[in-house]
């Protein structure tokens with residue numbers, strides 16, 4: 407296993423220790439969240455009693471394979487704890503997410519969660535967000551219009567493609583991956599993006615994180631931030 411994978415697994419296993427019996431647990435999406443789902447599956451098979459809510463169809467399939475009991479989001483007013491990955495994070499708890507295209511569900515689940523634990527390997531830590539392009543989920547017919555508007559915000563976007571076809575989210579929307587350079591004021595940018603017609607959601611997660619657990623070599627570093 408590579409060092410990066412080891413760091414992901416270490417962070418994931420450390421996060422799973424925060425789960426207690428009878429909790430509703432949000433399950434993130436991506437290669438780091440994968441390790442958390444595997445560990446939760448193991449604990450459930452050993453008798454842990456929780457219900458989980460997945461952040462994507464992919465995670466839903468994984469959780470079902472692991473025998474993790476699932477609950478519908480419509481049945482919930484709050485989620486106790488969510489464990490999810492990130493594409494970039496700062497020690498202050500600012501994130502870029504959506505590299506896997508699940509940002510909309512992830513943001514909904516994060517906003518419902520009393521505690522959000524982000525798990526990552528050490529390559530994800532940055533001083534300033536923006537090296538990773540910001541994923542923006544858009545209504546397909548509004549793509550061209552949104553790309554033009556983003557240019558006015560100094561954002562250079564490309565429509566996400568996978569294996570030669572346009573990537574579609576679980577909701578049937580498209581993703582624009584947008585380069586804003588290093589982002590001096592993520593809150594101001596998030597406000598601009600929130601105001602763009604045709605944008606469904608964006609990958610700037612600025613006030614949801616409670617704690618970040620980052621694998622580094624053989625250890626796990628913890629960064630805490632209070633949810634506003």
Ligand SMILES: O=C[C@H](O)[C@H](O)[C@H](O)COP(=O)(O)O
Pocket residue numbers: 434435436437438439490491492493502503504505506507508509512
């Ligand atoms: O849409 C995907 C999610 O935001 C992921 O949590 C994020 O892309 C990190 O994924 P990974 O753990 O595979 O780097």
